[in-house]
Amino acid sequence: MKTSKPRVVTTRQELAKESQRLMQEVAAAGSRPSLGLVPTMGALHQGHETLARAARADNDVVLATIFVNPLQFGDTGDLERYPRTLESDVEILAGCGVDLVFAPPLEEVYPDGLPLVRISAGALGGKFEGASRPGHFDGALTVVAKLLHYGAPAATSQGPTTYRAYFGQKDAQQLALVRRMVSDLNFDVDIVGVPIVRADDGVALSSRNRFLGPDERKAAATLSSALRTLARRAAANEPLEMDEVAELVHAHPLVDLDYLEVVNPDTLEPLGENCRYTPFTGRALALIAARVGPVRLIDNMELSGVHDGGTWEHSRATG
Numbered sequence: 001m002k003t004s005k006p007r008v009v010t011t012r013q014e015l016a017k018e019s020q021r022l023m024q025e026v027a028a029a030g031s032r033p034s035l036g037l038v039p040t041m042g043a044l045h046q047g048h049e050t051l052a053r054a055a056r057a058d059n060d061v062v063l064a065t066i067f068v069n070p071l072q073f074g075d076t077g078d079l080e081r082y083p084r085t086l087e088s089d090v091e092i093l094a095g096c097g098v099d100l101v102f103a104p105p106l107e108e109v110y111p112d113g114l115p116l117v118r119i120s121a122g123a124l125g126g127k128f129e130g131a132s133r134p135g136h137f138d139g140a141l142t143v144v145a146k147l148l149h150y151g152a153p154a155a156t157s158q159g160p161t162t163y164r165a166y167f168g169q170k171d172a173q174q175l176a177l178v179r180r181m182v183s184d185l186n187f188d189v190d191i192v193g194v195p196i197v198r199a200d201d202g203v204a205l206s207s208r209n210r211f212l213g214p215d216e217r218k219a220a221a222t223l224s225s226a227l228r229t230l231a232r233r234a235a236a237n238e239p240l241e242m243d244e245v246a247e248l249v250h251a252h253p254l255v256d257l258d259y260l261e262v263v264n265p266d267t268l269e270p271l272g273e274n275c276r277y278t279p280f281t282g283r284a285l286a287l288i289a290a291r292v293g294p295v296r297l298i299d300n301m302e303l304s305g306v307h308d309g310g311t312w313e314h315s316r317a318t319g
């Protein structure tokens with residue numbers, strides 16, 4: 001494993017030069033290099049590490065980006081509070097064997113101020129997280145589009161090659177929307193989804209967890225515990241009875257539940273009523289979001305019926 005510190009660049013010009021140099025080095029050794037891009041907002045933890053390690057395992061050259069994107073924050077307080085830990089982030093990325101880190105200042109990404117023209121996340125962008133954070137996904141997709149563009153010249157500099165970008169399944173709605181953007185707008189990049197990393201208490205790792213007090217941290221575990229209950233019922237082909245599970249979460253005094261929903265894993269369309277009371281078969285995704293103390297938490301889990309009757313469409317049709 002490579003552990004030497006990656007070079008950190010802050011301008012697009014340096015990024016283009018250095019990333020193309022790295023690709024050229026691999027090409028000179030005789031193989032056509034692939035490029036992996038890992039976009040992050042910094043404050044890195046083991047969740048981000050798995051993304052970087054997956055990118056390292058799959059690609060010849062790995063580029064990570066650290067940029068706290070103001071366009072996706074509705075609340076300026078949340079933006080100002082967002083942890084910034086560049087030095088330790090670079091250490092972590094070094095440990096994962098990342099080759100190059102792009103950590104631009106705001107003006108480098110938005111030289112003319114915030115952009116007039118943005119990506120629209122459409123109807124899916126207004127649901128779930130988008131319902132309580134208007135414009136969040138438009139902002140997130142706009143910066144992801146930019147970051148994917150920043151990597152593209154290096155990806156093609158040594159001729160056609162594989163260009164991959166890594167996103168966590170933790171942000172299931174973001175991942176679904178990035179996949180749709182890449183497909184709808186013909187971006188030449190493969191999107192790789194990486195499984196959620198959890199702490200021992202089941203809580204999905206998040207840069208915002210550090211703002212939870214000890215009691216809030218215990219309360220946060222209610223979210224993954226609710227998801228596990230649904231996953232257990234699904235695996236046993238039992239009805240999910242989501243309302244009962246939601247009630248248990250609601251009952252916790254420190255948890256303010258926003259939504260608990262079971263959806264098609266690809267489109268995030270809700271499954272409807274049938275899976276609540278009829279035996280669960282097929283495949284689905286359970287999504288949950290809640291405010292716990294000062295923090296909004298999201299989590300999700302795949303649901304899979306043992307006697308897999310086929311796809312979710314099948315389970316709906318038979319419900």
Ligand code: AMP
Binds near residue numbers: 047167170171
């Ligand atoms: P962020 O820095 O929060 O924007 O996250 C950067 C990337 O890391 C996103 O693709 C996230 O989905 C992913 N990520 C964040 N937390 C986790 C986690 N606990 N497990 C896996 N991936 C994660």
